[in-house]
Ligand SMILES: [Fe+2]
């Protein structure tokens with residue numbers, strides 16, 4: 166246990182601090198919610214990692230709500246309806262999207278009929294689908310899931326993410342309309358993500374970053390009780406350039422000349438994300454645990 170309710174990320178269990186053991190002796194109700202967030206699922210390798218591991222982890226880790234970013238699940242570019250269903254059937258309560266939300270054109274229609282798939286709330290005023298959702302867990306507890314796009318270094322300048330998040334959090338206060346609230350900040354700049362974390366501190370249970378496909382080592386509970394991680398990393402093959410087979414990206418960096426398309430790397434994926442435990446009464450985070458399961462990365466988990 167490091168700092169305020171943080172476990173270290175060495176992957177080793179920590180005896181008395183193991184949440185699974187701590188929960189085992191309790192009665193049927195405990196005021197703790199366990200939220201798993203998994204970063205960008207990258208291609209076939211990422212899909213396989215999620216579909217093979219998530220059903221088991223849902224039970225083993227006593228997960229109450231699972232949110233998975235699926236923006237790269239289909240060939241690294243967007244999400245098809247078929248692959249969205251796959252992630253939902255594997256145990257995701259919500260599948261979020263980012264700047265690649267509509268790379269697969271079928272998503273333009275599918276998202277209107279599938280409320281469990283969310284595009285970023287500030288994607289565009291004309292964008293189809295929904296930008297946030299309240300998930301109800303098996304115990305009837307309500308969790309706001311709210312993905313948003315940042316502006317810095319993004320290809321398109323999306324609408325102001327701070328005013329968008331502010332409005333959604335005001336409409337879903339912790340301890341009122343919802344027991345927990347998860348804000349996903351999808352963007353390139355670490356500074357913008359950290360600013361969003363502090364902007365939401367005390368009003369969201371967790372702010373988790375996505376989009377860079379590289380996990381950061383700054384999991385923490387912010388001073389007013391918001392769990393925070395700058396980037397959840399990707400669920401993909403890390404022997405790659407951010408999930409793509411490394412040959413073509415390296416060629417383009419070295420020579421400046423493209424020769425082929427990008428294709429997702431096909432080796433064993435690491436499931437990468439974060440487990441956030443929250444107190445139902447306050448909605449605040451009590452622990453934030455980095456997750457890295459299987460594949461090449463150093464392992465981490467509860
Ligand atoms: Fe992205």
Ligand SMILES: [Fe+2]
Nearest residue numbers: 205236237376
């Ligand atoms: Fe991504």
